[in-house]
Amino acid sequence: MSSPTFFPVTEDVAASAWVDEAKYKAMYEQSVKDPEGFWGEHGKRIDWFSPYTKVKNTSFEGDVSIRWFEDGTTNVSHNCVDRHLATRGDQTAIIWEGDNPAESAHITYRELHEKVCRLANVLKAQGVKKGDRVTIYLPMIPEAAYAMLACARVGAIHSIVFGGFSPDSLYDRIVDCESKLVITADEGLRGGRKVPLKANVDKALEKAPGVTSVIVVKRTGGDIAWKEGRDHWYHEETAKVAADNAPEVMGAEDPLFILYTSGSTGKPKGVLHTTGGYLVYAAMTHQYVFDYHDGDIYWCTADVGWVTGHSYIVYGPLANGATTLMFEGIPNYPSVSRFWEVIDKHKVNIFYTAPTAIRALMREGEGPVKKTSRASLRLLGSVGEPINPEAWLWYHGVVGDGRCPIVDTWWQTETGGILITPLPGAIGQKPGSATLPFFGVQPQVVDNEGTILEGATEGNLCIVDSWPGQMRTVFGDHERFIQTYFSTFKGKYFTGDGCRRDEDGYYWITGRVDDVINVSGHRLGTAEIESALVAHPKVAEAAVVGYPHDLKGQGIYAYVTLNAGEDPTEELRKELVTWVRKEIGPIATPDLIQWAPGLPKTRSGKIMRRILRKIAANEHEALGDTSTLADPNVVHDLVSSRMNRG
Numbered sequence: 001m002s003s004p005t006f007f008p009v010t011e012d013v014a015a016s017a018w019v020d021e022a023k024y025k026a027m028y029e030q031s032v033k034d035p036e037g038f039w040g041e042h043g044k045r046i047d048w049f050s051p052y053t054k055v056k057n058t059s060f061e062g063d064v065s066i067r068w069f070e071d072g073t074t075n076v077s078h079n080c081v082d083r084h085l086a087t088r089g090d091q092t093a094i095i096w097e098g099d100n101p102a103e104s105a106h107i108t109y110r111e112l113h114e115k116v117c118r119l120a121n122v123l124k125a126q127g128v129k130k131g132d133r134v135t136i137y138l139p140m141i142p143e144a145a146y147a148m149l150a151c152a153r154v155g156a157i158h159s160i161v162f163g164g165f166s167p168d169s170l171y172d173r174i175v176d177c178e179s180k181l182v183i184t185a186d187e188g189l190r191g192g193r194k195v196p197l198k199a200n201v202d203k204a205l206e207k208a209p210g211v212t213s214v215i216v217v218k219r220t221g222g223d224i225a226w227k228e229g230r231d232h233w234y235h236e237e238t239a240k241v242a243a244d245n246a247p248e249v250m251g252a253e254d255p256l257f258i259l260y261t262s263g264s265t266g267k268p269k270g271v272l273h274t275t276g277g278y279l280v281y282a283a284m285t286h287q288y289v290f291d292y293h294d295g296d297i298y299w300c301t302a303d304v305g306w307v308t309g310h311s312y313i314v315y316g317p318l319a320n321g322a323t324t325l326m327f328e329g330i331p332n333y334p335s336v337s338r339f340w341e342v343i344d345k346h347k348v349n350i351f352y353t354a355p356t357a358i359r360a361l362m363r364e365g366e367g368p369v370k371k372t373s374r375a376s377l378r379l380l381g382s383v384g385e386p387i388n389p390e391a392w393l394w395y396h397g398v399v400g401d402g403r404c405p406i407v408d409t410w411w412q413t414e415t416g417g418i419l420i421t422p423l424p425g426a427i428g429q430k431p432g433s434a435t436l437p438f439f440g441v442q443p444q445v446v447d448n449e450g451t452i453l454e455g456a457t458e459g460n461l462c463i464v465d466s467w468p469g470q471m472r473t474v475f476g477d478h479e480r481f482i483q484t485y486f487s488t489f490k491g492k493y494f495t496g497d498g499c500r501r502d503e504d505g506y507y508w509i510t511g512r513v514d515d516v517i518n519v520s521g522h523r524l525g526t527a528e529i530e531s532a533l534v535a536h537p538k539v540a541e542a543a544v545v546g547y548p549h550d551l552k553g554q555g556i557y558a559y560v561t562l563n564a565g566e567d568p569t570e571e572l573r574k575e576l577v578t579w580v581r582k583e584i585g586p587i588a589t590p591d592l593i594q595w596a597p598g599l600p601k602t603r604s605g606k607i608m609r610r611i612l613r614k615i616a617a618n619e620h621e622a623l624g625d626t627s628t629l630a631d632p633n634v635v636h637d638l639v640s641s642r643m644n645r646g
């Protein structure tokens with residue numbers, strides 16, 4: 001029997017949801033026909049110190065300028081904290097679940113307010129002013145949320161660096177945005193293992209003298225080095241300052257945060273998000289996509305080091321006065337039932353995770369899921385990479401007991417919030433499809449020449465007009481912003497993704513069409529990994545591609561040409577793997593390294609990645625046209641050694 005391919009909206013879900021099918025259609029239509037009117041109304045969902053009179057002022061042409069609610073003033077920390085005090089001061093804002101199942105905590109909105117105010121006062125005492133950059137390198141502990149909100153409160157721009165990045169990567173991100181303060185912890189704790197965060201910061205700062213203060217949260221109490229005058233304990237400093245702090249008045253277009261992300265070329269770029277539009281969009285999508293209602297317990301398993309953690313653990317949920325769960329650990333510690341146990345422990349209603357986690361847990365069978373109740377679950381979400389229908393059906397049938405709609409949410413660091421997704425009460429789901437656009441989002445599919453493709457089709461995914469959560473620029477490099485996103489297809493935002501649109505208008509994201517790979521939902525540029533490899537003294541040249549991987553979605557496949565006279569030993573292979581982990585971080589660990597005496601190049605010297613991708617995927621019959629190669633024999637050599645490896 002074949003599995004169902006369409007899951008219609010059920011009557012009970014439609015009846016209780018914010019939006020049903022008719023309302024979705026009406027709201028969507030208004031949002032694209034009259035964006036000024038639509039967003040002018042929905043912008044009011046947050047508090048403004050002085051209201052906006054202009055709603056939308058955006059252009060994807062020429063210099064590309066994106067401004068929303070530009071003359072309004074507000075503060076994100078006020079909206080996520082202070083404005084809830086009168087009505088929900090004693091409500092839990094954050095449920096923290098530690099790596100160790102015996103550790104958890106509930107933080108009310110009133111407590112959150114005091115924590116954020118105190119840290120804001122510490123930042124000010126350290127000389128941090130509006131517009132200054134602060135780097136956050138923390139594990140998944142409540143202090144990460146306090147740090148984000150404290151920066152927002154004083155008008156500082158935070159840049160969070162995921163704890164899995166190496167000292168070198170951290171260094172690059174500190175220097176690029178000229179941070180003067182870093183907030184970290186002594187050590188992180190994940191799956192019972194310690195992560196040497198402070199030691200990594202110390203290493204990164206050896207070369208970054210611009211950082212004058214480091215605030216250190218004591219998480220494990222492990223031994224760490226200490227630099228007198230520069231390093232300060234979080235608990236000591238926050239105890240010295242007042243428990244209240246007046247939020248800075250911020251313009252709607254003042255920057256809120258920078259988040260580095262990988263692209264096709266060069267070093268990761270600092271994606272810049274601003275205040276008003278970002279918060280309106282994060283909060284609105286959080287409410288409608290997850291059909292969030294007052295009192296729901298909401299859990300997004302992402303790390304705050306990624307955009308998902310920014311928009312859907314901290315900013316969106318807290319702006320909505322939600323109870324958001326923050327999890328320090330990993331899905332398989334202490335056992336592969338951990339997610340489901342946490343759901344039962346905290347009575348989670350809405351659960352949002354990544355396909356890579358679902359696939360890994362699916363491999364363990366139904367037993368570890370079925371021994372838990374999960375009766376509290378009402379809605380499931382997926383994000384980060386395409387979800388294969390098998391994983392979707394397992395998530396739906398086993399985790400959700402066939403009861404919960406799944407929202408497969410497509411978006412990017414650049415988009416700030418979800419752009420293509422089902423709304424649970426309005427849009428029936430097809431396993432593997434992100435379905436239809438959110439309000440105000442106008443997708444367009446174009447061929448490689450930029451010709452607009454209509455109806456059921458396949459091509460490059462663009463978005464033709466702005467939405468409030470969109471990134472505004474690449475920090476310090478507006479030209480790169482224009483080049484990366486608006487020059488491939490003039491006047492349109494190009495996502496870098498390919499997609500198919502079916503006869504019902506549903507979108508199916510097929511993956512990146514550029515040189516970005518997606519490993520377990522983590523985005524990496526092949527160029528970054530290549531430059532890490534060629535930095536090794538024995539490596540002459542390297543080419544990196546993604547290849548299909550059962551668990552990770554994509555794995556990292558590296559073709560390496562050694563310098564003349566170097567032996568391609570098993571030992572060197574291991575050394576290169578360690579080298580890349582050190583240069584970038586464990587998330588960039590190559591899965592396969594193939595020695596390549598030569599790489600397939602055109603006569604003008606351009607590496608033909610199309611061919612390398614096919615060889616990596618074991619699709620040797622489909623190599624396509626190789627006649628333009630400078631030396632076609634190179635391909636035969638690579639294919640035969642690939643096949644020998646199985």
Ligand code: WT7
Pocket residue numbers: 261306307308382383384385386387408409410411412413414434495496497509511512518521522523
């Ligand atoms: C890329 C963006 C969005 C937050 C996490 C990743 C891929 C993301 C989906 C999805 C298919 C997806 C795209 C996109 N992607 N969500 N639901 N279905 N693909 O953010 O690191 O900026 O990566 O992730 O390829 O371009 P990111």
